[in-house]
Amino acid sequence: MFVKEHFNKEYVAENNINLNSFTPRDSSCYFFIRAIEDGMKLINFPKDSVKNSYYEVIFLTQGDSVVNENLIEINQCAGQIRFCPPGKIVSVKKISDDVEGVYCLFDDEFINRYAGETNLLKSFSFFDLDAISVLTLSNDQITFFKTILIHINNLYQKDYELNKSIICSYFVSLFKECSLNYSKVMSEESKLSSAERISQSFVRLVNKYYLTKRDLSEYAHMLNITPKHLAKCVKQTTNQTPTDFIFQMLILEAKVLLKETDLTISEIAFSLSFDDDAYFNRFFKNITGMTPNNYRKSVK
Secondary structure: OHHHHHEOHHHHHHOOOOHHHHOOOOOOOOEEEEEHHHHHHHEOOOEEEEEOOOEEEEEEEEOEEEEEEOOEEEEEEOOEEEEEOOOOEEEEEEEOOOOEEEEEEEOHHHHHHHHOOOOHHHHOHHHOOOOOOEEEOOHHHHHHHHHHHHHHHHHHHHHHHHHHHHHHHHHHHHHHHHHHHHHHHHHHHHHOOHHHHHHHHHHHHHHHHOOOOOOHHHHHHHOOOOHHHHHHHHHHHHOOOHHHHHHHHHHHHHHHHHHHOOOOHHHHHHHOOOOOHHHHHHHHHHHHOOOHHHHHHHHO
């Protein structure tokens, strides 16, 4: 779906590019890497919301980008690396013309099989759905990461089948180094005001639990504060209510399901835990101004 919807068909045709090289070679154990500047020629930006199927790592050595991950806007610049796990809804709002770097996609099975350790990715906090997803690297790390990722790309292009285990080993090493940085990132939150910390923590929790938790008291309990205090902090720092964030996330998920799947409206309503499709229809129309069916027709 992504290749069909977002790739530059004229560029693909003019350069006789085989699109099969961009899609999974197996149902699992998937890995792909490419220079961002090459990908810029292939993909039409800005890119509308797509739900991630794979783990995604983006490292910028030049330029900048603006990306929405669920409800959080992320500004990534040169010298930063971004981690995005499966399940996040991502839209690319802006990419500078001079952008350079590396992006890669992979699944659990690729790391598990070639690292020889099950669930290894779950040990890296930056891959959590509620994590701060961008790390700023030191100058020495930028040089090191750039060298390693270029080498991985060369190994991939030269003989992927032969070099799978080596590629995996390099990536695991990079993740372990990044995990040392992540504790520093979390400590930066201590510089925020109490209301800002609570607000940011709440939004990250919504990113993770919006499909199963809609009651404000559930989020307040996870943050060890009262619902009233949570509502006050979120309103003070964002000028929105906590319920606004939960509803926005549900609408974002609904739009992705309407666009990317052939599920019926009733099936989508059920997957989003609505009591019936009539209630879901009213909810969707009240927020977007159109019915789910009309939205689906407009994007198809």
